[in-house]
Amino acid sequence: MNFKHLKGRGAQHNSKNKFDALHSEWRDDFLEYCLKEGELADNNKTVYLPIFPKTIINKVTSPDVGMSYSMNPYQGCEHGCIYCYARNTHEFWGYSAGLDFERKILIKENAPELLEAKLKSKSWKAETIVLSGNTDCYQPAEKKYEITRACLEIFLKYRHPVGIITKNALLLRDLDLIIELNKYGLIGINISVTSLIEETRRLLEPRTATLSRRLKTIEILSENKVPVNAMLAPLIPGINSHELMSLAKAVSDSGALSFTHTVVRLNGAIGMLFTDWIRRTMPDKAEKVLNQIKSCHGGSLQDSRFGIRNRGEGPLATNLKEVARIARQKYFKGKKFPALNKDLHQEYKEGQLKLF
Structure with a gap:
């Protein structure tokens, strides 16, 4: 392995955790020694760490997010998207927003039990709960642990509305449950699509599904009448922002009923990680991209x-907003993403339909 670039990772080092007094880093003389000796400076392995939280449902108070409640079966995400806003949350667990976020994945093994207890609670009233408000519920760990699938079974059992946000075609493994939930109007899917250029996708999101697999996922869901919203996000000036119109057409042609977009913002440790990444991967355009992002914020x-951070401001952001408006008129006329059904859950509080 070339110590200058960790294959399959977005971040290339661990940023300092703002809550820690101490920080470790690789010294050049150590890296040079490893290179001469033919040793690995880093084995670049993913580690799964089971945790057992006391709650699983999060109340979302931000007016910019578009959801009321979310739940995340996993903390950290092996997809490695360099721009991911969730990176900063890993610092609250004592880890770095950099490589730790991609390689130390916290597994909430008791998530299905916590979810069921919440849905059975007498005080709970049905509101759409979104899987992956923070980290992807269909990241590689899901292949082994199947926590997301177990949660979907709970949602179906209690006839409760659920949304899913993902950029992984692994979602199709659970198509049987998704179709069954959709019979009752209980599910909506949000597929993230960031670029039509595979090289761009690979650099931005090294361990995610390819573009063709994501579009095929939208197509299969749509063929089964499952409502799909495409998340064309984040748009990064100078990298993928010019693709907005073509992205909108591609997802519409695949069957998406709507789309949303955001302009990238790089809060906390993400700014430093992204800056390091783009200077390594796109050195010729790095400063231009960084300056264009700043011009939007x-x-x-x-x-x-609030109200500005996700869409940005200034000429570039305004232009993207106008392109999105035209794209909706051109490719999504007559399409509408439906509201989910909240009327069935009360009768299924005890796990069975009240017949009399």
Whole structure:
């Protein structure tokens, strides 16, 4: 392995955890020694760490997100998307937002039990719960642990509405449950599609499904009448923002009923990680891209302003908003993503339909 680039990873090092007083880093003389000795400076392996939280449902208070409740079977994400806003949350667990986020995956093995207890609670009233409000519920760990599938079985058992956000075709493994949930209007799928150029996808999101597999996933879901929204996000000026119109056409042709877009923002440790990444992978355009991102966020890579942070401001962001408006008129006329059914759950609180 070339120590200068960790294959299959977005971040190339561990950023400092803002909550830690100490920080370790690789010294050049150590890396040079490893190279001369033919040793690996880093084995680049993913580690799964079981944890047992006391709660699993998160109340979402941000007005920019578009959901009321979310749940995440996993913390950290092996997909390795360099821009991922969830990276910062890994610091709360004592890890780095960099390589640790991609390689130390926390597994919430008791998530199905916690979900069932919540849905059976007398005080709970049905509201759509979105799987993957933070990290992807169909990341590689799901192949082994199948926590997402177990949760979908709980949602079906209690006839409760559920949304899914993913960029992984592994979702099709659970097509049987998805189709059954959809019979009752209980499920909506959000597929993230960031680029039509496979090389761009590979650099931005090294361990995600290819573009062709994502479009095929949308197609298969749509053929089964499952509502799909495409998330054309994040749009990064100078990297994939010019693809917005063609992305909208591609997902519409595949059967998506709607799409959303956001402009990338690089809060917390993500700004430093992204800057390091783009200077390694796209050195010729790095400064231009960074400056264009700043132009969308008041001169900074970071932006925490509600109502502005996800869409940006300034000429570039305004242009993207206008392109999105035209794309909806051209490719999504007459299409509408449906509201999910919240009326059945109350009768299934005890796990069975009230007949009398």
